[in-house]
Amino acid sequence: MMKADLTAPGASTASEVAAKQKGKLAFATAAITPALDKVKANNTPSSEMAFDVDRLSGWFGNHQALFDLDLKIQAKAVTAIIGPSGCGKSTFLRCLNRMHELVRGARLDGLILLFGEDVYALHIDPTLVRRRVGMVFQKSNPFPTMTIGENVTVGLRLNGVRSRSVLNEHMEKALRMAALWDEVKDHLDRPGTSLSGGQQQRLCIARALAVQPEVLLMDEPASALDPIATMKIEELIQVLKRDYTIVIVTHNMQQAARCSDYTAFLYMGRLIEFDKTEKIFTNPSNKQTEDYVTGRFG
Amino acid sequence: MTVTTSSTYHTWRKAKSLLMSGVSFACALLVVAPLGLVLFYLIKAGAGSLDWRFFTHLPKPVGEVGGGMANAIVGTITLLGLASFIGVPVGILGGIYLSEYGTEEMNWWIRFGADILNGVPSIVWGIVAYTLVVIPMKGFSAYAGGAALGFMMIPLIMRTTEEVLLLVPNGYREASLALGISRWRMIIQIVSKTALKGIVTGVLLALARVAGETAPLLFTAFGNRFWTHNLKDPIAALPLQIFTYAISPYDDWHRQAWAGALVLLLITSGINISVRALTRGKASGI
Numbered sequence: 001m002m003k004a005d006l007t008a009p010g011a012s013t014a015s016e017v018a019a020k021q022k023g024k025l026a027f028a029t030a031a032i033t034p035a036l037d038k039v040k041a042n043n044t045p046s047s048e049m050a051f052d053v054d055r056l057s058g059w060f061g062n063h064q065a066l067f068d069l070d071l072k073i074q075a076k077a078v079t080a081i082i083g084p085s086g087c088g089k090s091t092f093l094r095c096l097n098r099m100h101e102l103v104r105g106a107r108l109d110g111l112i113l114l115f116g117e118d119v120y121a122l123h124i125d126p127t128l129v130r131r132r133v134g135m136v137f138q139k140s141n142p143f144p145t146m147t148i149g150e151n152v153t154v155g156l157r158l159n160g161v162r163s164r165s166v167l168n169e170h171m172e173k174a175l176r177m178a179a180l181w182d183e184v185k186d187h188l189d190r191p192g193t194s195l196s197g198g199q200q201q202r203l204c205i206a207r208a209l210a211v212q213p214e215v216l217l218m219d220e221p222a223s224a225l226d227p228i229a230t231m232k233i234e235e236l237i238q239v240l241k242r243d244y245t246i247v248i249v250t251h252n253m254q255q256a257a258r259c260s261d262y263t264a265f266l267y268m269g270r271l272i273e274f275d276k277t278e279k280i281f282t283n284p285s286n287k288q289t290e291d292y293v294t295g296r297f298g
Numbered sequence: 299m300t301v302t303t304s305s306t307y308h309t310w311r312k313a314k315s316l317l318m319s320g321v322s323f324a325c326a327l328l329v330v331a332p333l334g335l336v337l338f339y340l341i342k343a344g345a346g347s348l349d350w351r352f353f354t355h356l357p358k359p360v361g362e363v364g365g366g367m368a369n370a371i372v373g374t375i376t377l378l379g380l381a382s383f384i385g386v387p388v389g390i391l392g393g394i395y396l397s398e399y400g401t402e403e404m405n406w407w408i409r410f411g412a413d414i415l416n417g418v419p420s421i422v423w424g425i426v427a428y429t430l431v432v433i434p435m436k437g438f439s440a441y442a443g444g445a446a447l448g449f450m451m452i453p454l455i456m457r458t459t460e461e462v463l464l465l466v467p468n469g470y471r472e473a474s475l476a477l478g479i480s481r482w483r484m485i486i487q488i489v490s491k492t493a494l495k496g497i498v499t500g501v502l503l504a505l506a507r508v509a510g511e512t513a514p515l516l517f518t519a520f521g522n523r524f525w526t527h528n529l530k531d532p533i534a535a536l537p538l539q540i541f542t543y544a545i546s547p548y549d550d551w552h553r554q555a556w557a558g559a560l561v562l563l564l565i566t567s568g569i570n571i572s573v574r575a576l577t578r579g580k581a582s583g584i
Contacts, residue, residue, distance in 0.1 A: 099476060132479030143470040145491045155477035160488055204473070211477055 050245035056110035080260035097133035134208035139201035142192030149188035155211035178206035198229025301502035344560030373534035380444025385451025393459025443519025462496025
């Protein structure tokens with residue numbers, strides 16, 4: 001039903017939608033032009049695309065954080081965004097589920113299609129986008145007033161799901177998917193904050209999964225965790241990619257190499273290179289990428 | 299200047315340090331001493347007149363010994379209840395606006411206004427309530443007294459609510475929104491709930507603050523020697539009753555004024571103690 005709300009009929013490629021929007025007073029105007037020449041068809045195989053990002057630029061006030069990003073994110077695969085601190089990784093991620101606009105003075109320009117539907121179209125409610133595109137943050141943040149169980153079901157409950165049995169069913173499913181069920185099933189009514197750091201992060205993943213999104217954005221999900229907890233999160237990512245599209249921001253290159261299928265390298269707000277992960281890490285075509293992944297800067 | 303290392307310098311420095319510590323200790327004592335003295339004198343003068351009748355009986359007519367302040371105690375509680383009807387919703391919603399919605403310039407003006415209102419002499423609030431409630435209703439009433447106290451509570455509650463809401467880490471707001479939860483639900487169910495203890499504390503402190511106010515009630519609630527059966531009628535309040543009894547020429551009334559003051563002090567310190575109890579268990583971070 002959410003899908004139906006989002007559908008812009010017949011608009012399936014970035015350039016088509018861009019062409020449609022050209023005449024309208026759509027979101028931040030200026031540079032939306034059909035960009036056929038810019039579509040990087042060679043980067044990605046032909047299977048389904050979750051995101052089609054076209055000429056995305058982002059600002060915080062007068063400071064431009066992203067410059068003309070073009071990339072396609074494949075569905076049911078893991079795409080890693082790497083780059084030094086401040087290169088715009090998180091900003092890019094937050095553009096994908098319309099969290100960027102929550103920052104005062106932030107704006108963007110360009111086009112983002114989620115399975116062919118314009119995420120920033122005027123009639124689209126950002127809360128509906130965010131239900132389809134879940135997010136896990138760097139710092140685990142289970143709600144302190146809620147139990148473990150309540151934390152998982154909060155997204156459903158606050159969106160109007162009342163039935164106990166439905167909630168319990170989704171809670172167990174989400175906790176199992178987040179590989180946390182066996183550890184917490186006997187004390188679901190303890191506070192969410194009573195768990196260890198790694199468990200809290202998996203609880204946050206379960207919370208995001210419970211609303212059944214199509215995409216899961218992860219903003220440095222393991223950077224505050226110890227190696228064992230990090231390993232668990234990475235294993236989890238491998239399992240989750242069977243059902244979900246995952247975009248993970250990380251400044252840990254080994255992590256990107258280990259768990260992603262595609263890697264995008266961002267530097268100073270620009271997309272330097274985007275390719276299959278093994279190519280980026282073994283035979284990058286750009287000198288800057290090579291310097292970065294070999295640890296010569298950043 | 300070179301650094302002196304002689305032992306006389308050292309001794310002199312130690313003596314200075316000792317002297318200054320002594321002075322600051324004396325100042326601290328000076329702050330606490332009046333509280334102790336007031337409490338001691340109140341108990342000494344008031345406890346003797348505190349008995350069961352004080353809490354259950356109406357004041358006796360002039361000349362008759364005995365009677366109590368039951369109506370004033372109930373009156374004060376009634377006034378606090380009425381004041382909460384105005385002060386709590388407006389104050390809390392205003393605080394939510396400041397913390398969650400307002401723009402920077404707007405907030406600056408609202409905070410500025412609230413801080414000035416917090417410093418307005420309480421008798422002025424009485425005049426405001428007199429103009430807005432007493433004159434249109436053509437008479438002193440419990441409503442007017444409650445309004446005067448309620449107006450006073452608004453800026454107090456607004457500022458404390460804003461402060462505790464701002465203490466809620468932004469990560470919780472972002473996490474809620476990222477789940478596709480709408481903003482107002484996020485504010486009510488996540489942010490306010492996380493800060494609930496702090497908000498309740500702010501409300502209680504505001505209640506304790508206005509419970510002892512006399513000036514705003516002088517020409518609003520007005521006082522009453524009998525039970526008030528209709529909120530449109532004047533109503534008794536402890537501070538008013540204490541004021542009336544204290545300036546009277548009768549010894550028996552003086553004793554009752556002391557007892558009343560003791561009860562008022564017990565009520566406000568009771569509220570303050572429950573605030574302490576509330577804020578002690580800071581388990582949830584707020």
